[in-house]
Structures are given as C-alpha cells and as structure tokens.
Amino acid sequence: MSGTQAWGFTDDRGTELGAARVPRRVVAYVRAGAALCDLGVTPVAVYGSGHDGEVLDPAKEGGLGAAAVTYLGPGRTLDEERLRSLRPDVLVDVTYDGKSPYALDEAVAERLGVPLVALSVGGELTLGAILDRFAALATGLGARPDPGGRSGGADPTPAPPVTPAPPAATPSxxxxxxxxxxxxxxxxxxxxxxxxxxxxxxxxxxxxxxxxxxxxxxxxxxxxxxxxxxxxxxxxxxxxxxxxxxxxxxxxxxxxxxxxxxxxxxxxxxxxxxxxxxxxxxxxxxxxxxxxxxxxxxxx
Structure with missing residues (x-):
C-alpha cells in the first residue's frame, strides 16, 4: 500500500489492489456477497453466475434477502450502466483456478475503474484457509458486527476505525x-x-x-x-x-x-x-x- 492509499489488499490471484479510501460500496458475486453479509459487510448488490437466472436462487441467498440486497442477474450479462449507477468502490468475486474471476469479466471492473478482488474457493485450499481469507477481506472492508447478532452493513460514508471484538467473543x-x-x-x-x-x-x-x-x-x-x-x-x-x-x-x-x-x-x-x-x-x-x-x- 502506498502512502496515498488508505486501503490495500492482495487477492488470491496475487493481484495487489489499492484505493484512496476504504471501499464502502461493495458489489459481489452472490456467494462472496452472502459470506461478506454474514461477516459484517453488507453489499449494495450481488450478481450471479452462468448457472443463475434473473431471480436470486434461494439456495444461495443466505442473509442477502433479509438485508434487502439488490440482485443484478448473471454477472456475464449484467447491465453495466445499472452497475455503474450503484457507484461501487470494489467488486468481489471468487476464483477456482487462481487466475480469473469466476462470474464476472475482469474487463467490467477495468471499464468502471474499480478494484476487483477474487478469492479462491478451489480444492487447493482447506476450508479453514478459505474462511480465513474471507474474514481478512471483511476486516479490511471495515466489518462491524450488529449488536443484535446479525451482520451490520457497510456504510457508504467513511466510518471511524473499528476495534474487532476478540474472536472468542463473537458468535461466528x-x-x-x-x-x-x-x-x-x-x-x-x-x-x-x-x-x-x-x-x-x-x-x-x-x-x-x-x-x-x-x-x-x-x-x-x-x-x-x-x-x-x-x-x-x-x-x-x-x-x-x-x-x-x-x-x-x-x-x-x-x-x-x-x-x-x-x-x-x-x-x-x-x-x-x-x-x-x-x-x-x-x-x-x-x-x-x-x-x-x-x-x-x-x-x-
């Protein structure tokens, strides 16, 4: 992270990403978005994969429905103007090969001028390692546990630094x-x-x-x-x-x-x-x- 960047993260492709401020408006692949929602970062929208249709699959929904997160349809065919109107600060996808994002063309992120994080969910990692990587990203995005036990949202305005609760004190x-x-x-x-x-x-x-x-x-x-x-x-x-x-x-x-x-x-x-x-x-x-x-x- 350079001196002009407030946020930095290296994803599982080895891509070093940075931004002038901590990203608050997250758009994610539905699997990644549901995980972040559990971890305290509620996306402004999620998109699906080639398996998905125009309605969010209930099996993949997790806490996204209760959080009223917008679903944009399959990532490969989503409306870029609609995506742009959401003013995302960061896109979050998964990768199975450690090279390419799974559900969204990387060129979309390039055209929007926002970083795209791809975290591995493939068999080369243990489940524990995968969970640790998503937890690290959520922390980097300012995850805030809800006092009532549900995940708190990512505020589109800058928030003061958060001191995470000790791991043993959090429900997860x-x-x-x-x-x-x-x-x-x-x-x-x-x-x-x-x-x-x-x-x-x-x-x-x-x-x-x-x-x-x-x-x-x-x-x-x-x-x-x-x-x-x-x-x-x-x-x-x-x-x-x-x-x-x-x-x-x-x-x-x-x-x-x-x-x-x-x-x-x-x-x-x-x-x-x-x-x-x-x-x-x-x-x-x-x-x-x-x-x-x-x-x-x-x-x-």
Whole structure:
C-alpha cells in the first residue's frame, strides 16, 4: 500500500489492489456477497453466475434477502450502466483456478475503474484457509458486527476505525467449532455412508469427488464416511447415470440444492437426503448451519 492509499489488499490471484479510501460500496458475486453479509459487510448488490437466472436462487441467498440486497442477474450479462449507477468502490468475486474471476469479466471492473478482488474457493485450499481469507477481506472492508447478532452493513460514508471484538467473543467464532463437534459426534455413532451429488436431469448425475471440495474434505476429517465415485474423467465430478450412483449404495445423499440442479429420484428416491449447496457462502455461520443440519440427519 502506498502512502496515498488508505486501503490495500492482495487477492488470491496475487493481484495487489489499492484505493484512496476504504471501499464502502461493495458489489459481489452472490456467494462472496452472502459470506461478506454474514461477516459484517453488507453489499449494495450481488450478481450471479452462468448457472443463475434473473431471480436470486434461494439456495444461495443466505442473509442477502433479509438485508434487502439488490440482485443484478448473471454477472456475464449484467447491465453495466445499472452497475455503474450503484457507484461501487470494489467488486468481489471468487476464483477456482487462481487466475480469473469466476462470474464476472475482469474487463467490467477495468471499464468502471474499480478494484476487483477474487478469492479462491478451489480444492487447493482447506476450508479453514478459505474462511480465513474471507474474514481478512471483511476486516479490511471495515466489518462491524450488529449488536443484535446479525451482520451490520457497510456504510457508504467513511466510518471511524473499528476495534474487532476478540474472536472468542463473537458468535461466528464459536458457532462453527460447536457445529463441528456435533458433526463429529454424529458421524461417530454409526457407519452411514454419504454420497454428494448434483443432479443433471433424468439421465445424468454429477458425483462429487470428496477430495476436490474443501467442505467435503473437512467432513471426511470430522469422520463422515464419504463415498468416492471411482476412476473416470472429471476433476471435481464424475458424470454418470443414476444407476451408477445407486450402485455405490449410499446410506445418505448430499444433494445439490441449487435451482439448476435436479433433485435425486429414480433408484435414489427412497434414500435419506440432506441439502448441500456447493456454493455455500464461505463464512463460519453458513458452514455451521450446514454442519448442524447434516449432524441432525445422521442421528435420525
């Protein structure tokens, strides 16, 4: 950060970003925006990915709806003039390859003349490392916990420096460890095998490779018996038919709950299931909710 810059951040592409003042008007990819909202920085707007439509997917919403955050539609086709009218100070996206933002063309940020932060959510990082990076960004953007326990918004006007509460005193600091303890206990009670998948219509299903997904790798560390779909093409998913999924004989299905995915049916219709959003907001609160729900399902 130079002497003329009040704010600086190096994102997960290694791009050094700076601004003359701390950004207050944040526009973000919906996954990143929902995480920031949990962490105390409410975006002025969010945009979707190529999977998303003109209405915000309820599975991805998190606290954005309650915070009345504007949804702009898919990032690759958004109205740049509408985006410009929101006067963003910073854009926040995710990256899966450590090179390019996922949901927005970087040229949009260049035309607007605002920094674009891209944080990694790929399998090369642990879930803990991903959560730490989003927490660091939120802190850098002036995150302010709401006294009532909800996330506070990012004020468009400069605010005085914030002294963060000690980690043990904040709800998010204790929620995730408690959820992990509950999940470890639930996983240790029985030998339920779990298959994570994303339905792709009546003929196809994408079967998740647990090691490629930071949150699934964390589930395995906590004792959840995740099924690997076996050899075949695809780094994150093995694409097969539903009969192949049934052959793995899962005791529980983690199904992709996003709007574009097909719910389990056919040979897996009677298998117990719980929702899994492969784009869960990278915040302790969001993962605590997911882990608690999975723990409850495992103990039924």
């Amino acid at each position: 600091a204790t929620a995730l460890p408690a959820a992990e303890r509950a999940l470890r206990e639930a996983a240790g009670r029985g030998g339920v095998t779990v298959l994570a998948l994303s339905g792709a219509g009546p003929e196809q299903v994408h079967l998740a490779r647990p090691d490629a997904w930071p949150e699934l790798a964390r589930l395995a560390e906590l004792g959840v018996r995740l099924l690997d779909p076996g050899p075949g093409p695809g780094a994150n998913w093995l694409t097969a038919d539903w009969a192949r999924a049934a052959e793995l004989r899962p005791g529980l299905v983690l199904f992709d709950s996003r709007a574009h995915a097909t719910p389990p049916d056919g040979p897996l219709a009677d298998v117990p299931r719980t929702a899994w959003n492969p784009e869960t907001p990278p915040s302790p609160a969001a993962y605590a909710r997911f882990f608690h729900e999975l723990a409850r399902t495992l103990t039924r």
